[in-house]
Amino acid sequence: MTTRDLVLSALFAAIIVALGLLPPIPIGIIAVPITAQSLGVMLAGVVLGAKRGAIAVLIVVVLVSIGLPVLSGGRGGLSVFAGPTAGFFIGWTFAAYITGYLSERLVKAEQTGIAQGIGFFIASVIGGVVVLYAFGIGWLALVANIDFGKAFFGSMAFVPGDLAKAVVAALVGRAVMAGYPLLPQRT
Amino acid sequence: MQTLHVDVDTWMHRISPRLKLGMLAVLGIILFLIDSVALLALAVAIGALLYFRTGLPAGEALKRLRPILLSIAVVTLFGLIFNPIHVAIVTTLRLVALVLFAATVTATTSIAAFMDEITALAAPLERLGLLKAADIGLAVGLVVRFVPEILDRYRAIREAHEARGIKIRIATTLAPLIILTLRDADNIAAAIDARGIRRH
Numbered sequence: 232m233t234t235r236d237l238v239l240s241a242l243f244a245a246i247i248v249a250l251g252l253l254p255p256i257p258i259g260i261i262a263v264p265i266t267a268q269s270l271g272v273m274l275a276g277v278v279l280g281a282k283r284g285a286i287a288v289l290i291v292v293v294l295v296s297i298g299l300p301v302l303s304g305g306r307g308g309l310s311v312f313a314g315p316t317a318g319f320f321i322g323w324t325f326a327a328y329i330t331g332y333l334s335e336r337l338v339k340a341e342q343t344g345i346a347q348g349i350g351f352f353i354a355s356v357i358g359g360v361v362v363l364y365a366f367g368i369g370w371l372a373l374v375a376n377i378d379f380g381k382a383f384f385g386s387m388a389f390v391p392g393d394l395a396k397a398v399v400a401a402l403v404g405r406a407v408m409a410g411y412p413l414l415p416q417r418t
Numbered sequence: 419m420q421t422l423h424v425d426v427d428t429w430m431h432r433i434s435p436r437l438k439l440g441m442l443a444v445l446g447i448i449l450f451l452i453d454s455v456a457l458l459a460l461a462v463a464i465g466a467l468l469y470f471r472t473g474l475p476a477g478e479a480l481k482r483l484r485p486i487l488l489s490i491a492v493v494t495l496f497g498l499i500f501n502p503i504h505v506a507i508v509t510t511l512r513l514v515a516l517v518l519f520a521a522t523v524t525a526t527t528s529i530a531a532f533m534d535e536i537t538a539l540a541a542p543l544e545r546l547g548l549l550k551a552a553d554i555g556l557a558v559g560l561v562v563r564f565v566p567e568i569l570d571r572y573r574a575i576r577e578a579h580e581a582r583g584i585k586i587r588i589a590t591t592l593a594p595l596i597i598l599t600l601r602d603a604d605n606i607a608a609a610i611d612a613r614g615i616r617r618h
Contacts, residue, residue: 234616235607237553241560242599242606248561249568267588278596290557297532297558298422298524304485308422308524309442313516314486315493375493376509381500399589406593411601 232286239413240283244290247271251303268303270396272323273359276330277351277404280414284331288324295320318370322363330358334404334414344405351404355397360390419562422482424525426473435531436538438523445519449512455504458511465518472525486517533558556615560606564599571598 250267275284291301300307302320311320337350368386372379408414430438445461452458470479490513497506533555540551575594579586610616 232549232553233607234610235603237557237616238560238603238607238610239600241557242564242603243596244557245561245564245568246596246599248565249572252565252569253572267592270588274592274596278600290561293536293554293558294561297529297536298527299419299529299562300422301419305482306485308482309520310483310486310517310524313446313513313520314489315513316489371493374509374513375497376501376505377493377496378500381496385496399592402589403592403596406589407596407600410593411597413600 236283237286239279240286241290243271243275243279243284243287244294247275247287247291248294248301251301269319269323269359269363269393270399272327272363273330273355273396273400274403276327276332276358277334277355277400278407278413279331280335281328281331285324285328288327292320292324315371315375316367317374319363319367321370322366325366326358326363328358329362330354330400333357338404338408338414340408340412344409347408348401348405352397352401355400355404356394359397359400360393363393364390419565421529422524423528424473425528428471428473428526430468430472430522430526433526435527435535438527439535442519442523446516449516452512453508455507455511458508458515461515462511462518465515465522469518469522469525472522474525483517483521487514490514490517550616553616556610568595568599571595 247268250271253267272288275287278284279287294301295307295311296309298308302311311317331354333354334351337354338347342350364386368379368382371377371382371386375382377385449458449461452461470476472479474482490510493513494506494510497509501509536554537551540549540554543549544551572591572595575591575598576586579591584590
């Protein structure tokens, strides 16, 4: 890993931490304020690609493990790994990796803006919703003794918000791609 | 950046971090094997006793665990609806005990001690050529250094939006924030290499 890649991942980890400190920002269409940290996970994949994006999220995981309150609401420490929603947190790294992997394959520099946006949206939904929820719901079912199907339906309440985040991730991913492309330079 | 480590000196602070983390892992497994309400209630009592003896004021100690206890409460409600009451109680006690023990380890172990353990854990991966253990410390340092800067930048972008009468939208603020931040990567990387911090 080059020093530049390491720095890019660390800076993105810092952005994810900062997103947890910002007051919730209302997302365009929906008036519901949404904590932006899980959006940061999608963005890590969309902006940096699979490997660097996953490493950025892993750095956040390390920060949480060593007892820094870097998650939204000042959460942190090892107790994060013990709660019923730990699966979502553990799934973050995989979500960023899959989002990045799909972004690298679906989005090309020569495509039109709309095609890029759609590619980023699909990558964000599969990585940041499908993969992430597989981890989150699986853990919830296992640890909290809730039937898998019921855990699944209980979690569906959060899907509309996460789909809105995928839209934002696609828009921001496209804007970053136009302004400062990092995704095509694979390492 | 403040930490969740409590900087006092109790006997729990003096136990070796490796031993504490090992015990936490073993406890995690044991707690999931126990099904007895009495034993799990005892585990919660011991966990609470230890956690409230870490030197944290009780109010602050509770405040730290509030979000996670709230999520456990939601899961308990779910459990009470769908599961037999015995299962719901066992699950809740188990999670609360584990959270208390984990929070105790976090409160009594310093960042430096944690970093030493993580570096030791990464050593076998380094031998496999997957990563450099020293990079983990470097990355953590970079994040701590740059979070305040990113927050300042976010404020500046917000003010620029307000000055131009543009509504603050997450999509229009995040893109410039990310581009401005990542554009520094080349300079920072050059500075790190110039100082020979990551010697090959």
